[in-house]
Amino acid sequence: MEEKKHLLEQLHEIQNNDDKHYLPKEKVVELAKKHGYDLAQVYGVETFYTMYSTKPRGKHIIRICENQSCHMANSKKLIRHMEAILNISVGETTEDGFFTLELSSCLGMCSVSPAMMIDEVPYGNLTEDRIDEILATYKEDK
Amino acid sequence: MDNKTVTIKINGVEYTVDGGSTILEACRKAGIEIPTLCYMEDVCDEGSCGICVVEVLKARTLQRACITQVFEGMDIKTNTPKVRLARKTIVELILANHPKDCLNCSASEICELRKISYDLGVTETPFEQTKELDLPLDLTSPAIVRDLNKCILCRRCVKVCEVVQSVNVIDIAGRGINSRVSCFMDKGIGESYCTNCGQCIKVCPVGALTEKSDIGRVWDYLSDPTKHVVVQTAPAVRVAIGEEFGMPVGSLVTGQMAAGLRRLGFNGVFDTDFSADLTIMEEGTEFLGRLTKVLGGEEASLPVITSCSPGWIKFIEHYYPKCLPNVSSCKSPQQMFGAVSKTYYAEKMGLDPRNIICISIMPCTAKKYECLRPELDDAFDHWKDKLMLKDEDHFQDVDAVLTTRELGRMMKEGGIDFVNLPDESFDSPLGESTGAAVIFGATGGVMEAALRTVYEVVTEKPLPKIELEAVRGMQGIKKADVPLVKPDGTEIVAKVAIASGLGNARVLLEEVNNGTSPYHFIEIMACPGGCLNGGGQPICDDPNVCEKRASAIYQQDEALTIRKSHDNPEIKKIYEDYFEKPNSHKAHELLHTHYIERDIYEQEKE
Ligand code: SF4
Ligand code: SF4
Ligand code: FES
Numbered sequence: 068m069e070e071k072k073h074l075l076e077q078l079h080e081i082q083n084n085d086d087k088h089y090l091p092k093e094k095v096v097e098l099a100k101k102h103g104y105d106l107a108q109v110y111g112v113e114t115f116y117t118m119y120s121t122k123p124r125g126k127h128i129i130r131i132c133e134n135q136s137c138h139m140a141n142s143k144k145l146i147r148h149m150e151a152i153l154n155i156s157v158g159e160t161t162e163d164g165f166f167t168l169e170l171s172s173c174l175g176m177c178s179v180s181p182a183m184m185i186d187e188v189p190y191g192n193l194t195e196d197r198i199d200e201i202l203a204t205y206k207e208d209k
Numbered sequence: 210m211d212n213k214t215v216t217i218k219i220n221g222v223e224y225t226v227d228g229g230s231t232i233l234e235a236c237r238k239a240g241i242e243i244p245t246l247c248y249m250e251d252v253c254d255e256g257s258c259g260i261c262v263v264e265v266l267k268a269r270t271l272q273r274a275c276i277t278q279v280f281e282g283m284d285i286k287t288n289t290p291k292v293r294l295a296r297k298t299i300v301e302l303i304l305a306n307h308p309k310d311c312l313n314c315s316a317s318e319i320c321e322l323r324k325i326s327y328d329l330g331v332t333e334t335p336f337e338q339t340k341e342l343d344l345p346l347d348l349t350s351p352a353i354v355r356d357l358n359k360c361i362l363c364r365r366c367v368k369v370c371e372v373v374q375s376v377n378v379i380d381i382a383g384r385g386i387n388s389r390v391s392c393f394m395d396k397g398i399g400e401s402y403c404t405n406c407g408q409c410i411k412v413c414p415v416g417a418l419t420e421k422s423d424i425g426r427v428w429d430y431l432s433d434p435t436k437h438v439v440v441q442t443a444p445a446v447r448v449a450i451g452e453e454f455g456m457p458v459g460s461l462v463t464g465q466m467a468a469g470l471r472r473l474g475f476n477g478v479f480d481t482d483f484s485a486d487l488t489i490m491e492e493g494t495e496f497l498g499r500l501t502k503v504l505g506g507e508e509a510s511l512p513v514i515t516s517c518s519p520g521w522i523k524f525i526e527h528y529y530p531k532c533l534p535n536v537s538s539c540k541s542p543q544q545m546f547g548a549v550s551k552t553y554y555a556e557k558m559g560l561d562p563r564n565i566i567c568i569s570i571m572p573c574t575a576k577k578y579e580c581l582r583p584e585l586d587d588a589f590d591h592w593k594d595k596l597m598l599k600d601e602d603h604f605q606d607v608d609a610v611l612t613t614r615e616l617g618r619m620m621k622e623g624g625i626d627f628v629n630l631p632d633e634s635f636d637s638p639l640g641e642s643t644g645a646a647v648i649f650g651a652t653g654g655v656m657e658a659a660l661r662t663v664y665e666v667v668t669e670k671p672l673p674k675i676e677l678e679a680v681r682g683m684q685g686i687k688k689a690d691v692p693l694v695k696p697d698g699t700e701i702v703a704k705v706a707i708a709s710g711l712g713n714a715r716v717l718l719e720e721v722n723n724g725t726s727p728y729h730f731i732e733i734m735a736c737p738g739g740c741l742n743g744g745g746q747p748i749c750d751d752p753n754v755c756e757k758r759a760s761a762i763y764q765q766d767e768a769l770t771i772r773k774s775h776d777n778p779e780i781k782k783i784y785e786d787y788f789e790k791p792n793s794h795k796a797h798e799l800l801h802t803h804y805i806e807r808d809i810y811e812q813e814k815e
Pocket of ligand 2: 359360361362363364365366367390409412413414415417418
């Protein structure tokens with residue numbers, strides 16, 4: 068268990084230090100080689116946790132919660148709205164490299180569902196209009 | 210293990226059982242059947258499928274028998290409406306996302322899912338399919354085909370690769386509906402550092418993992434009148450192929466196998482045992498050469514490690530490339546046979562080597578990869594100048610490899626009534642072999658065969674007892690000291706060790722790698738128990754399958770009059786007529802090879 072914990076932190080470090088907010092293959096292989104980790108197992112961890120990505124991502128990462136509470140609060144509709152305004156599907160990055168759209172398991176914000184996070188900032192009680200407003204504030208500092 | 214016993218009740222009857230056992234173990238001991246899918250004794254106890262559930266009095270939920278330990282007073286019920294419904298529902302849920310092409314699935318005869326769903330009375334598939342079953346086949350490996358649409362995520366392959374083989378090339382990636390058995394970066398299995406050992410194929414309960422079939426290609430060769438198609442059969446095939454036709458486990462069917470091959474239309478029915486004897490001559494000489502050097506104070510790589518097992522070779526290339534100088538330079542018997550069939554045999558028979566097709570029947574999936582290694586195609590180089598061959602004329606030493614299972618299927622397809630075939634013998638000149646060669650099929654066999662020859666070469670005396678019991682048996686690692694007294698009275702004690710299964714091999718390799726290995730000679734086979742339990746052998750649920758096949762192998766050894774490789778008259782002849790002496794220049798050209806460093810981390814970076 069101790070070792071697993073360690074691996075999670077090591078992966079976060081790699082991802083946080085990467086401009087494209089992902090786990091570049093070469094970096095992961097280097098890490099595995101240094102500590103004698105098995106690559107298939109590391110990949111299992113990388114792909115299990117939604118916070119990690121094995122593909123390059125945009126400047127800001129939007130994560131919409133897809134767990135029960137948010138699902139009941141019709142997060143599906145918001146996801147479709149988001150896809151439409153960003154003109155991408157879940158898992159993709161906008162052409163200008165500004166936003167990546169992802170889904171997430173429970174963010175712990177069920178009381179204000181539907182919810183999402185952009186980078187480290189949580190947003191609750193979402194509606195289509197509120198999403199438009201929030202995205203606009205990001206676009207300003209573009 | 211907890212040594213205390215406890216008293217439990219199963220279906221109302223009291224039993225006293227080991228306190229450390231699981232419900233499953235206790236029930237099986239009591240003769241009560243509980244279905245399992247993901248569970249494999251000593252290998253997989255992930256408790257992931259849930260099919261083994263039972264009712265335990267006072268427990269809030271049904272309990273998984275394979276991972277729940279018994280306790281004093283435990284009251285278990287294995288056959289209640291609740292249990293039966295739960296098991297049935299689990300199968301129905303699995304079936305919802307499982308392709309329904311059982312009629313043309315190559316695993317249909319051995320599929321555990323099919324059997325369980327029949328046994329549990331599943332007659333419909335009420336649940337809606339939630340997964341797209343449109344993943345392409347993984348055809349990247351020459352040995353293994355993966356159809357992940359059929360995978361039920363039991364994890365048996367992952368655990369066998371990890372716990373038994375210590376290769377760890379696969380694991381579960383993703384989560385929920387996207388969970389899948391995957392290599393690093395979702396690469397194909399053939400692009401990864403898989404050893405092709407095929408142990409995962411043997412444990413897959415469904416048809417998600419199978420060997421890449423070469424049957425079609427072999428039929429094509431056989432129906433091409435311009436080709437002279439020869440076949441070689443590995444020692445372990447003759448003690449297992451009978452199982453494909455319903456014969457008891459451990460049936461020795463050498464004669465029927467030869468007869469069946471002849472009826473399939475092969476032009477020469479030969480024996481890999483012949484080239485196993487050749488391997489002993491070459492490897493024994495190489496070993497003695499290195500040992501004498503070291504004893505005389507010169508530099509040479511000891512221990513010498515055997516090189517017959519291609520799964521093992523790929524493993525050491527990936528994991529211990531620094532130890533490659535220790536590996537014998539001898540090609541495996543399959544490849545020695547291929548080289549000899551297209552040189553010595555071609556010359557003897559007056560055949561154009563381009564028209565000879567060499568097929569091998571192997572207990573092994575890794576042999577399919579081995580025959581493609583370009584560094585092994587020495588017959589082509591041998592003829593290149595003589596016949597003014599161009600690059601496009603290139604041919605392999607061994608053209609195709611069929612597993613024991615594939616040969617079984619081919620014979621069925623060809624309408625051969627195997628069980629009632631008469632005994633026939635192999636053809637000459639590549640069909641004569643010895644007891645030493647046949648025991649190659651069991652773990653310890655190569656060592657025993659080599660020592661039978663090495664002993665007589667060093668001591669110049671006949672071996673007092675041919676059977677070397679110390680190197681026999683199914684233990685994962687075996688060790689022995691073998692005293693060899695030279696005619697001048699000086700004694701050498703040869704220290705030998707044997708490992709089967711790559712996890713066990715790793716233990717001996719660690720010592721070689723850090724310079725603490727006390728041995729002179731090490732035999733390694735990639736599969737646990739040796740070739741008789743190879744990844745290409747019939748799939749069989751008899752827990753004593755290895756012992757039974759091994760006993761058939763030793764029975765064949767005892768029945769043969771010639772039991773030492775150096776006494777094989779055809780081997781004597783091939784040295785007289787062709788190779789001169791072991792490790793000669795010509796022998797090096799055709800019977801020896803080199804290996805390639807394939808550090809996994811360097812490889813995966815690319
Ligand atoms: S063939 Fe052997 S090494 Fe390859 S995945 Fe299967 S068990 Fe692992
Ligand atoms: S491939 Fe076969 S053995 Fe491996 S997890 Fe899937 S069903 Fe189980
Ligand atoms: S056999 Fe017990 S959970 Fe699969």
